[in-house]
Amino acid sequence: MASCKLTRSETDRVIAGVAGGIAAHFDIDPTLVRIGFAVAGFMGWGILAYLILWVAVPSGTPANPAVRIAEERFAHGAISAEELARIRQDLERTS
Secondary structure (H helix, E strand, O other): OOOOOOOOOOOOOOOOOHHHHHHHHHHHOOOHHHHHHHHHHHHHHHHHHHHHHHHHOOEEEOOOOHHHHHHHHHHHOOOOHHHHHHHHHHHHHHH
């Protein structure tokens, strides 16, 4: 797991950052989580689950601005997951 605490994403968000936070916590693609919520929404319980998580899951702390920019570039497909991981590691070493 990428992080030990589940929080809503401040950088990878479409509505409230729930899917981005879940994806970061389990180290999976946020698009898969969003598709899962969409499918669950058609089944009737996805919207309710999203709203409950929106209220129950705390907002994450904003990341280092350099990491946030790299995450946004990754979300737009400008860099790969390996490049994002390398940037994170490099910035952790310097701080």
